[in-house]
Amino acid sequence: MRLAALTSDEGKMIDFSGLQTTSAITNEWKYPAAMPNKSGMLQVDTAPDHTLYWEDYGNPAGEPVMFLHGGPGGACAPVMARFFDPARYRVILFDQRGCGKSTPTVAQAGPEVALVRNTTDDLVEDINALRDALGITGRMHVFGGSWGSTLALVYAIRHPENVATLILRGIFIGSRDDLRYMYQGNAATFAESPFALTEPGSYVAYPDEWKAFVEVISTAGRGDMMAAYKAIFDLVPASDADRDRQLRAALAWSVWEGTISNLIPKDDDPGKFGDAEFALSFAQIEAHFFAQHLFLAPDYILGNVDRIANIPIHIVHGRFDQVCPLTQASRLIDALAAVGAAPVSYVRTNAGHSAMELQTALALTAIMDGLMPAGDLPASKAEQ
Template sequence: MKRLYPDTSSYMNGYLDTEDGYSLYYEQSGAPDGIPVLYLHGGPGAGLSPNYKSFFDANRYRIIAFEQRGCGRSQPFGSLTNNTTAHSLEDIQRLRQHLGIEQWVLFGGSWGATLALLSAIQHPHTVRGMVLRGVFLGRQEDREWFLGPNGGAAHMFPEYYRQFIQGIDSPSVDSICQHYHNAFRQKCELSRVAALKRWYLWEERLSRLVLPPGTGEFTAHYPVPLMTSLAKLECHYLINRCFIENNYILDNIHRIATIPATVIHGRYDMICKLEGADTLVRGWPAAQLQIVADCGHSTSEPGIAHALCRATRDMARFIEENST
């Protein structure tokens, strides 16, 4: 059995301008008359991965994706101005209206799952179903898990954590974010790039249960634009507590109680707490949780990739069988 659906070429791409100076890159592929699905990438700041389309059957889905403010091919690159969760949610609706779509499936992982949940809570009538992976709820405890000295990641990777917090007195989530926020604005390019790389490597080392040879090493070469957007935007959002109230998603889960969803989470996810996905689904009658053994956070792990392909296939069948 093939691990992923065959990739498909985009049949349409372009830029969507916002009223506050951003130009957002978007693309479509698959079947023009298929089930619309919006792919929401993670980060914030990760941009679109080369193989994101391969989680969908191109004969059944109209696959839509865009690169969020400040990253990828969207312009201005790396900008933090007017770059908040509320702006991203507005962009999602702006794109839906631009493409003339009434309802779509939301597919998101990590920060993409956060945006998918928030968008569905705000506009439940626009969502036919959801496929989520590595759920991040944006709570203080989720920030602590990823960055805090007493978080799960710090306890599992103590030697890497020491490198990550080097030079930070009395590390806490807020002091770490402030330290890196300042470091990313240094005039010295060498110091700035070194700080970007430390942040990027912290996440890279946590992302998979087993890293491929050569990855996760400080001597490895990583694209500076990707490190820049991921590190700057993640830090920007985390220092601002993701621009949402602490328990907002769980407090409003009743608004999407009837939307069918599959939530996929690696048992050994060190970036996003499995407890968050479990708590979410226990309060969401129409959702099911699939815990993937021997996997962490990344879609590059075969178990996660297989589960996502099955979930999009099953979602398509459900929608086709229940269409009027």
């Protein structure tokens, strides 16, 4: 519905112009947009030659912040450096394997190339390779949202000696139930009763967008939507029709997530999620990781939080998040409490999933402004 003036049944004009049309941050940023001090490419593997694109912002001598983007399969953008005081922090943005400006990308080289040696273990070691290449020594702040929060937690569990602080947004634990909430919902019974609330899921708040996502898959395949999409992505295209089918599926997957990431969706502008090249990489990398349970053992994160008990943790989560529901943050906080490691701060914003939602962006900026300097923090358990 366009929020202009509509005519009621009684013939009167109803003015909707005063309604809120966006929940995203616009001109409320505390810190200005900036250009990176440096950028470059770092080869981190061979066969294939995975090479990461990185950018370096802020104070070259400042406290290092490693920014981990979402997805898996998303990418960084310069706006992501605006959460941080450029006089205090040195901020590293980089695109993870197979996506963004890193090479080879899934969109350009295909999954048969770009998804080789593309696992959580590989991404963790890429962070260390980037640290070394950029001369980062000692501990750094690790800032991650959505899948970036998952990767941040896994990195901290494995390398607590390198982490000064964890700043996490939109916690993603990635259990099968978490994924089914977003991708399965009522799909199995959709053909018979599209608006029936037969299962919990994101579809409840986005019925029209859910219809577009579900109807890419035949009725017979809707019992496991993620598997059905993965089967399309795994096809080796033999014709233009096959390529069109894969692109349609990738765009449907990507636009579904992009739409439900915002408390107030942009009805007519899916942004980067509607871009063919972005969607082909994003959707296929996500399906690859989800089919392999994020390449993690069951309950890996919650079962290893004792490893990060001495690391200060800050959590920001949108109360109305339909990509990563708030219960995922609750489970993480319970696990931390069980080892005596309550978060330093836990902010529940009146927002959806995106880091660019106004309340969430302001909360993350305030947390970064208030952090204890990395050099003043006590030693981690790994250093004691």
